[in-house]
Amino acid sequence: MKRAENDSFSRCHPAVGIVFFLGAILFGAMIMHPLYILASGICALVYYCLLNGVKGIKTVAVLLPLVIVIAAVNPLFNHEGEHVLFQIFGRPYTWEALIYGASLAGMLVTMLLWMGCYNAVMTSDKFITLFGKAIPTISLLLLMVLRLVPNLLRKIRQLAGARKCIGRGAGEKSTKRQQAVDGMNVLSALISWALEGGVVTADSMKARGYGTGERSRFQIFRMTARDIVLLVLLGTLAAAVIVAIARDGTTAEFAPVVTAAPIRGLHAAGFAAYCAFLILPVALHVKEAIQWHISRSRI
Amino acid sequence: MKRSRILLLIVLLVVVPATLFLSTRLPGRSYYLMSAIVALEILIPFFAAYEKRRPQPRELVTVAVLSALAVIARVAIPLPNFKPTFAVIMLAGIAFGPETGFIVGAIGALGSDFFYGQGPFTPWQMMAYGVAGVLAGFAFARGRLPRKNWIMGLFCFLCTVIVVGPLLDTSTVFLTLSKITWSGALTLYLSGLWVNLTHGAACFVFLLLFGSVILEKLERVRNRYGMMESDENEDGV
Structure with missing residues (x-):
């Protein structure tokens, strides 16, 4: 649950973030056109690396070979297509199956990268800001769970330590059976402690007037003019992409031969809108980096 | 019948089949998307009932x-x-x-x-x-x-x-x-x-x-x- 402090897009209103990620993931799952997948993949990759730094580059270095492996393996099981590259195990290895495998793997990895970006940008506080009004009870529950988990983990360490001190805990050398039984003992003790503690918390909530009126929420995010501009921009671009999908501008067939919708005329506009939509967080990030650089060089 | 149960029935009998039907009409790998949406739709009546009850x-x-x-x-x-x-x-x-x-x-x-x-x-x-x-x-x-x-x-x-x-x-x-x-x-x-x-x-x-x-x-x-x-x-x- 780390927060991407230096990212301009992460500091926008959560509504902008959710619209962007919903768009990126929904379009990503629907469009099979190889060029669209490539565009989405590049945007996701760049943004993921910007958000996660060196660690991000390492993850990407693991994921990219995965694409190649999935792409290379798919033709071994899938023999559809007319252009046979060579025969392997007595079966044809076709160009179409290879491209299909590459597209699928690209789509999968792109989704993983977008989800990685989502985890870095849409932190739990943003989630609760968005849903606090629509589902107040459920989001309060979620908030309490997020607070309780670290709290209970701390208590587990205390309980395990105390058990070890009286010679009953399981250590590194214990058998698996002992470790399992010890873990369950700790869990059982934790349950009693946590339930009792919960009742105290609840009484305190009641004493402070929980449920007597509409619950106010701590709001750190304000909808600024920039957020509204971004929302309108994202909405317009998404509408353009939807028009392209509806006019079959994003279709692709992989058997018997690879045929993808040509990117010309109106379809080119749809593709441009798709790229513009996806590049937005990277663009904001880069714009801010440049501004920062300029204002620093003036000093 | 309780209102929460009516909502559950509506979701299971109308909304979920409609989503599944829609998924056959959409391009690409929409079936994953649609399956996730179905999973979300099943959550809604339970959450709504819980909100309604004001625990x-x-x-x-x-x-x-x-x-x-x-x-x-x-x-x-x-x-x-x-x-x-x-x-x-x-x-x-x-x-x-x-x-x-x-x-x-x-x-x-x-x-x-x-x-x-x-x-x-x-x-x-x-x-x-x-x-x-x-x-x-x-x-x-x-x-x-x-x-x-x-x-x-x-x-x-x-x-x-x-x-x-x-x-x-x-x-x-x-x-x-x-x-x-x-x-x-x-x-x-x-x-x-x-x-x-x-x-x-x-x-x-x-x-x-x-x-x-x-x-x-x-x-x-x-x-x-x-x-x-x-x-x-x-x-x-």
Whole structure:
């Protein structure tokens, strides 16, 4: 649950973030056109690396070979297509199956990268800001769970330590059976402690007037003019992409031969809108980096 | 009929089939997307009913504690896959009724994904964990099944291996298979079977050793502090 402090897009209103990620993931799952997948993949990759730094580059270095492996393996099981590259195990290895495998793997990895970006940008506080009004009870529950988990983990360490001190805990050398039984003992003790503690918390909530009126929420995010501009921009671009999908501008067939919708005329506009939509967080990030650089060089 | 149940029926009989029909009309790999949307749609009536009921703080905090316990059941025992998460969710369902069981499961899944990473599998997880709570709640309501350790353990094992594990594997099928075929799906279900068996075994052992102890603790809290309107839960929804 780390927060991407230096990212301009992460500091926008959560509504902008959710619209962007919903768009990126929904379009990503629907469009099979190889060029669209490539565009989405590049945007996701760049943004993921910007958000996660060196660690991000390492993850990407693991994921990219995965694409190649999935792409290379798919033709071994899938023999559809007319252009046979060579025969392997007595079966044809076709160009179409290879491209299909590459597209699928690209789509999968792109989704993983977008989800990685989502985890870095849409932190739990943003989630609760968005849903606090629509589902107040459920989001309060979620908030309490997020607070309780670290709290209970701390208590587990205390309980395990105390058990070890009286010679009953399981250590590194214990058998698996002992470790399992010890873990369950700790869990059982934790349950009693946590339930009792919960009742105290609840009484305190009641004493402070929980449920007597509409619950106010701590709001750190304000909808600024920039957020509204971004929302309108994202909405317009998404509408353009939807028009392209509806006019079959994003279709692709992989058997018997690879045929993808040509990117010309109106379809080119749809593709441009798709790229513009996806590049937005990277663009904001880069714009801010440049501004920062300029204002620093003036000093 | 209660309004929450009418909403559930509308979702199951109208909204879900409509979504499935729509999925046959959309291009690309929309089936994964649509399956996730279906999972979300199933969550809605349960969440709506819970919001509508305006639970008291004592109930709310207890549910939060149980969900948090389900999350950390993943961490408490340092053996891979040997996690009694479902056992905790099912005990919550048995002690407090199917509705609470569902909420504990769904919130537990969502909460744990904030720590371990959200993914396209999150809606599926929420639904599957919720289902675990509901099933246990139903099966043990009004003394339908005796609340003995080995019976709860066996039930939990069977639920995990037959229902909850395969539900989670289904999301893997939709997510990773390039073409959905029976043989491909079967391979994934079989490869998931080992994980499901260890999960199930963990739940079985946990309930066999601690089932009635923990159930007693939960029921004591419920009776002592008068939570969750016991007449409503004895009903089994």
